[in-house]
Amino acid sequence: MTVCMECQEINGFPNFESVQATIVPDNGAMHISCNKGHTTLHVLTQPKHELLSELSICAIKDGYYREGVVSFASALESLYRFYVKVILLTNGVDSKEFEKSWSAINLSERQFGAFSIAYLIETGVAYKNLPADQVKFRNKVVHNGQIPSLDEAIQYCQSAATCALPIIKQLESDKYIKTKTDIISSISASARNKAESIGMRISAGGILTPLSLRPGQSEINIANYLEEHKNWNVENVVAEIATHATALNSLLTPETRD
Numbered sequence: 001m002t003v004c005m006e007c008q009e010i011n012g013f014p015n016f017e018s019v020q021a022t023i024v025p026d027n028g029a030m031h032i033s034c035n036k037g038h039t040t041l042h043v044l045t046q047p048k049h050e051l052l053s054e055l056s057i058c059a060i061k062d063g064y065y066r067e068g069v070v071s072f073a074s075a076l077e078s079l080y081r082f083y084v085k086v087i088l089l090t091n092g093v094d095s096k097e098f099e100k101s102w103s104a105i106n107l108s109e110r111q112f113g114a115f116s117i118a119y120l121i122e123t124g125v126a127y128k129n130l131p132a133d134q135v136k137f138r139n140k141v142v143h144n145g146q147i148p149s150l151d152e153a154i155q156y157c158q159s160a161a162t163c164a165l166p167i168i169k170q171l172e173s174d175k176y177i178k179t180k181t182d183i184i185s186s187i188s189a190s191a192r193n194k195a196e197s198i199g200m201r202i203s204a205g206g207i208l209t210p211l212s213l214r215p216g217q218s219e220i221n222i223a224n225y226l227e228e229h230k231n232w233n234v235e236n237v238v239a240e241i242a243t244h245a246t247a248l249n250s251l252l253t254p255e256t257r258d
């Protein structure tokens, strides 16, 4: 959900009528148009695995349990790739060389092997993978079209999130944080450059996702996150904000309203 930054800059307060739900594109760079005709490129400053984990919870909330499992499985694979990239670039490897090497091992088992060894080199301990029954379950859902129950979907996502937690914590440490930020920034670079070249306003920020750790957070609880999520119905939030916006606008003087 976004608010027009240009309106805020002009008026000195947010234009609540510009609040809207927006689809997140693959590069995380969203074109936003407000009700006053302003356009902004809003860039999500977070990696793909976080966005995929959020899509998973959205799907489960809406009753698409199979899609929820598939998206969380993709989030974990995306995290493995991101981890290896951060580790290699921190150690001086060129980004293009990483991309070449990674695409050469384009099967998920091979990529998982590369991740496991990178993790072992960096931490000195073996990566604790998903329990065998969860790997079997995921493969049945992803490859055999199994339709899971709600409980099975939550259980799988919880197992995947538990696996992801030590990786995410490691990437948040001082050693890797700059490389991590640089990589995220480069994902939307071409969209940003294009927007800048035509003078379009650019804003940046993140959204809360199951794999985005809040300060001091030591665990990820998918069932709790899903419960919280049920209160974030976009249509309800937009309708509520629109009501406040109408009331707020009626309080404004004509000079400040336009």
Ligand SMILES: [Zn+2]
Pocket: 004, 005, 006, 007, 008, 015, 018, 034, 035, 036, 037, 038
């Ligand atoms: Zn605006």
